[in-house]
Amino acid sequence: MKDFVHRVAASLADHPEQVIVTQFEDGDETVIELEIDPSDFGRIIGREGRTVRAIRTLLGIAGTRVGRKYVLDVIE
DSSP: HHHHHHHHHHHHHHGGOOOOEEEETTTTTTEEEEEOGGGGHHHHHHHGHHHHHHHHHHHHHHHHHHTTTEEEEOOO
């Protein structure tokens, strides 16, 4: 999932070299933190949060298939 989030974020960002994705376990959840350049924040979030919501939806679907809950945190 970490690679998936990195690939999607890097393709959307103007500064793909500054996209950093970390993943860690927190109880029964897997937390994925996405760090981006502040100028790319709007591109990742999208209009009214649609882009980040779509990424979170895909993570939820993938998590259901493997029996895991994924949480995406976007860090500016």
